[in-house]
Amino acid sequence: MSARADALPPAAEKPGAMQPRARFTAAPLDPQSRLWTLAAAAACLLPLLRQLPIPMALAIATIGAVIVTVTSRRRLPGWLRLLLAVALVGYVLASARFALGRDTACALLAAMLAIKPVELAGVRDARSLLGFALFAPFSTFLLDQGPLSLALGLVGVTLALAALLRVADLESGDIAHAAPPWRRLLGVWRLVAIGLPLALAAFWLFPRIATPLWGVPERALARPGLSDHMSPGEWIDFINDDTPALRVTFFGPTPPTSQMYWRGPVLWNFDGRTWTGSRWLRSLPPPAVTRAARTWDYEMALEPTERRQMVALELPVAAPDGTHLDHDYGLQAPRPLGTLTRWRMQSAAPVAFEPELRPYLHQLALRLPEGYNPRTVALARQWRLEAGDNDAAIVERALAWIRDDFAYTLTTPLLGRHSVDEFLFEQQAGFCEHFSSAFVVLMRAAGIPARVVTGYVGGYRNRYGDYWIVRRSDAHAWAEVWLAGRGWTRVDPTAAVAPERIYDTLADRAGGGGGGLAGLGGLTDRLAAVRDVADWMRRGWNDFVLGFDAARQQKLLQPLGIERLDPRGLIALFAAAATLAIGWMLWLTARAEREGDRLLRAWHRLGARYARLGFARAAHEPAGAWAARVAAARPGSDELQSLSARFAQWRYASLDGRTQGRRELDALVRALRRHRP
Structure with missing residues (x-):
C-alpha cells in the first residue's frame, strides 16, 4: 500500500464503508453529586425502614451499605446483581411467610431501593435512583401516619429534590457555578411554600365522606394486639411492649385504677395448651345484665392493630355506632383497625351478669380435653368432695393457695404437654397467661363453669393532658367463674399474687422495687x-x-359561631380558599419567571430607587449608558458606574470570559442591595 494510501484516513480509504455507530454514554457523576444522591436516597429510605420488623430493617440497611461501599470502587457484573436482587426478594417474602399485604409490598420497595445504587454510574442513573427513592416516604404513610414519619419523610423529599437540582447543574455543564447546598435547600422549600396553602386548603376544607370509597390491602403481619387465642408464654413480647394501645378521656368521675379492666376477647375452648374464642357465640345477642348505678362516660382512642377486636371498660352499656356487641360483651369493629379510631362509650360494672346460664353454655364452660393435666383434675375433684356444693369456697381456696405459694415473673421456661400440672405443682411462678389458664382449668375440673377473659388492666394518667394511657404492656388475662345468683364473676388470680404489678403506675414500674431507676428520684420524675x-x-x-x-x-x-357546615358551605369555603391559594401560586410563579435571577432582582430594585428620583432607565437603554447619564446629571455617582460595570460583566459576559466566582457574585448582590442614591 502506498504512502498516500497510508496517509488517508479509513473513511477516505473506503468511502462507501459503514461507519461504526457512536456509543451513547451518560455523563458521569462527580464525587459530590454521587454523595448527594446516596444521602438523599438513604434519607428517603429511613422512615420506611422504621416501620419494618427490626431484623428485616437491619438486613436491608446492611446490604445497602455494603453495596454503596463496594460499587464506589467498581461496578458489579450483571449476573451478580440479578442474583442479589432475587436473594433479597426471597428473603423478604420468606420473612413475611409469603403472605401478601401492604407491609410486604413496602418491604419489597425498601429492598429494591437498597440495591438500586448498584447501577449508580452516571447522571441518568442518579436521576432514576432519586425518582425511585421518592416513593419510599409516601409508602411509609401506608404503615404509619405519625409526626415522626412525616418529619423524616419531609427531610428525605427535601434532600431528594435538592440532589435533583445538583444533578441538573451537572448535566447543564454549569457545576462550577452551582448554588451552595444551603441555597439549594432553600430553593426547595420555596417550592414547598408555593404549594402549601393549596395543600392545607384541600386537607381542612375539601368535603370529606363519612366512609372511604376504597381501602388499602391489610397487613400481612398484624401489629401487636389482642386476639382470640392465647398460649402460655405467647404474650411475653406483647407485655414487654411499652407503646400506647389506647388513650381514654373520662367525662365526669374516673373509676379507680383497680377497677379499670378493659374487656377484650373472651376465650372458651381449651385444647390442652391453647385457649381460643368461640366464633359461633359472636352471633348470639348479649345476655341480661344488672348493672351498678355508677356509669362511666368516656372517649377512647384506639391505636391501629389490624384486627377487628376492640376493648371497652367492663361492661359497655351499648355498642358504639358501627360496631357489634357479641354474646360475651366483647366489641367487634366492622373492618380491621388499620388507622387510629375514636369511640364514645358508657360502661357500668355488672352486679348480676347472665344469672341464668343456658345448658349448652354451661357444658361449654366445663369442657376440658381428655388425657391432660391429671394432677390438676384430681386435686379439683378432691376439693369438690370437701366443699360440697359451696362453689365460692373452692374459688377462695384456690386464691389462697396462689397467694401463699406462687410468685409473679416474666422469666418462665416453656411448659410441656401437661402445662397446668407443671405450673401448679412444679414451677409455681409465671405471669397472667399462666395464672388465668391454670385457674380456669382448676375451676372447670371442680365443676365450676369458667372462662378466660383477655384485655388490658389499669392505666397511667398523663399529668398534662388529663387523660389516661393504657399501654400494650398493660395487657392482661383474668378469669370469670359462674356462681349461682350472681352469674359471671371476675376473679383475677394474678392480682392475688402480685397486685402491685397489676395496678401500679408507670412511675412505680420505673423507680420502685429496686429497679434500674430506683433511688434516682428527681431524674425519674x-x-x-x-x-x-x-x-x-x-x-x-x-x-x-x-x-x-x-x-x-x-x-x-x-x-366562629357557625355550629355546623353543610356540604354546600364546605364547597363554597374550599373554593374561596383554593382561589386565594392558586392566586398566591400564580403570583409567586410569575414573579420567579420575571426575576428568577437574584442578581437581576437586585439590579431592578436599584433602578426603582433611582426612578423615584426621576432617573428611570429606559427600556432600550444599556446599563452603562444609563449609569453615564445619571453621573452626568448627578456628580459623584461613581459608585453607580462601578456597580453598572460589574453587573454587565457578570450578566452579559460569556461563561468562559467570566472571571468572578461565587463569592464575588454574592458581594455584588449585597453591594447592589446596599447602594442608595
Whole structure:
C-alpha cells in the first residue's frame, strides 16, 4: 500500500464503508453529586425502614451499605446483581411467610431501593435512583401516619429534590457555578411554600365522606394486639411492649385504677395448651345484665392493630355506632383497625351478669380435653368432695393457695404437654397467661363453669393532658367463674399474687422495687415528665390531623359561631380558599419567571430607587449608558458606574470570559442591595 494510501484516513480509504455507530454514554457523576444522591436516597429510605420488623430493617440497611461501599470502587457484573436482587426478594417474602399485604409490598420497595445504587454510574442513573427513592416516604404513610414519619419523610423529599437540582447543574455543564447546598435547600422549600396553602386548603376544607370509597390491602403481619387465642408464654413480647394501645378521656368521675379492666376477647375452648374464642357465640345477642348505678362516660382512642377486636371498660352499656356487641360483651369493629379510631362509650360494672346460664353454655364452660393435666383434675375433684356444693369456697381456696405459694415473673421456661400440672405443682411462678389458664382449668375440673377473659388492666394518667394511657404492656388475662345468683364473676388470680404489678403506675414500674431507676428520684420524675409531654404532643397530632374526619370537618367553624357546615358551605369555603391559594401560586410563579435571577432582582430594585428620583432607565437603554447619564446629571455617582460595570460583566459576559466566582457574585448582590442614591 502506498504512502498516500497510508496517509488517508479509513473513511477516505473506503468511502462507501459503514461507519461504526457512536456509543451513547451518560455523563458521569462527580464525587459530590454521587454523595448527594446516596444521602438523599438513604434519607428517603429511613422512615420506611422504621416501620419494618427490626431484623428485616437491619438486613436491608446492611446490604445497602455494603453495596454503596463496594460499587464506589467498581461496578458489579450483571449476573451478580440479578442474583442479589432475587436473594433479597426471597428473603423478604420468606420473612413475611409469603403472605401478601401492604407491609410486604413496602418491604419489597425498601429492598429494591437498597440495591438500586448498584447501577449508580452516571447522571441518568442518579436521576432514576432519586425518582425511585421518592416513593419510599409516601409508602411509609401506608404503615404509619405519625409526626415522626412525616418529619423524616419531609427531610428525605427535601434532600431528594435538592440532589435533583445538583444533578441538573451537572448535566447543564454549569457545576462550577452551582448554588451552595444551603441555597439549594432553600430553593426547595420555596417550592414547598408555593404549594402549601393549596395543600392545607384541600386537607381542612375539601368535603370529606363519612366512609372511604376504597381501602388499602391489610397487613400481612398484624401489629401487636389482642386476639382470640392465647398460649402460655405467647404474650411475653406483647407485655414487654411499652407503646400506647389506647388513650381514654373520662367525662365526669374516673373509676379507680383497680377497677379499670378493659374487656377484650373472651376465650372458651381449651385444647390442652391453647385457649381460643368461640366464633359461633359472636352471633348470639348479649345476655341480661344488672348493672351498678355508677356509669362511666368516656372517649377512647384506639391505636391501629389490624384486627377487628376492640376493648371497652367492663361492661359497655351499648355498642358504639358501627360496631357489634357479641354474646360475651366483647366489641367487634366492622373492618380491621388499620388507622387510629375514636369511640364514645358508657360502661357500668355488672352486679348480676347472665344469672341464668343456658345448658349448652354451661357444658361449654366445663369442657376440658381428655388425657391432660391429671394432677390438676384430681386435686379439683378432691376439693369438690370437701366443699360440697359451696362453689365460692373452692374459688377462695384456690386464691389462697396462689397467694401463699406462687410468685409473679416474666422469666418462665416453656411448659410441656401437661402445662397446668407443671405450673401448679412444679414451677409455681409465671405471669397472667399462666395464672388465668391454670385457674380456669382448676375451676372447670371442680365443676365450676369458667372462662378466660383477655384485655388490658389499669392505666397511667398523663399529668398534662388529663387523660389516661393504657399501654400494650398493660395487657392482661383474668378469669370469670359462674356462681349461682350472681352469674359471671371476675376473679383475677394474678392480682392475688402480685397486685402491685397489676395496678401500679408507670412511675412505680420505673423507680420502685429496686429497679434500674430506683433511688434516682428527681431524674425519674423528669424522665416521666418528658414522656408525658411527648405523648401529649402525639395525642394532639392524633386529634387534629389523624382524627380529622367528616364529622369534625362539619364542626370546623364552631369557634366562629357557625355550629355546623353543610356540604354546600364546605364547597363554597374550599373554593374561596383554593382561589386565594392558586392566586398566591400564580403570583409567586410569575414573579420567579420575571426575576428568577437574584442578581437581576437586585439590579431592578436599584433602578426603582433611582426612578423615584426621576432617573428611570429606559427600556432600550444599556446599563452603562444609563449609569453615564445619571453621573452626568448627578456628580459623584461613581459608585453607580462601578456597580453598572460589574453587573454587565457578570450578566452579559460569556461563561468562559467570566472571571468572578461565587463569592464575588454574592458581594455584588449585597453591594447592589446596599447602594442608595
